[in-house]
Amino acid sequence: MKTYYDPEDLKKFGKIADFQKPLADKFFDYYGAVFQEGALTAREKSLIALAVAHAIQCPYCIDAYTVDTLEKGCDEEQMMEAVHVAAAIRGGASLVHSTQMMNKAKELSM
Secondary structure, eight states: OOOSSOGGGGGGGGGGGGTOHHHHHHHHHHHHHHTSSSSSOHHHHHHHHHHHHHHHTOHHHHHHHHHHHHHTTOOHHHHHHHHHHHHHHHHHHHHHTHHHHHHHHHHHHO
16 A cells, blocks of 8 residues: 555655755755764764654654664664654643643633
8 A cells, every 4th residue: 555655765865965956965864963972872862863753753763763773782672662752752742731721821811
């Protein structure tokens, strides 16, 4: 069955340079630098990327960082825990914005 997101398209990521090479080069230089070892290990950065991929719901990123975290020695329990962290933050962000609704409702009911 054909889907909107074709897993084969992930292999074409480098082709974004075809339409705008100077900007793509800058992006890939930055992207590569971000994932180098620093204050965080490459493994920690990969888990963060996996969690963010779920928060932004990017199937390409989910595929890529599932592979990457496994290659960096993460197990399924660690990966799922990272996804749960993303889900908690995403849910909390929705809930904390309810204060705006509560403030407005109180203002209108006075």
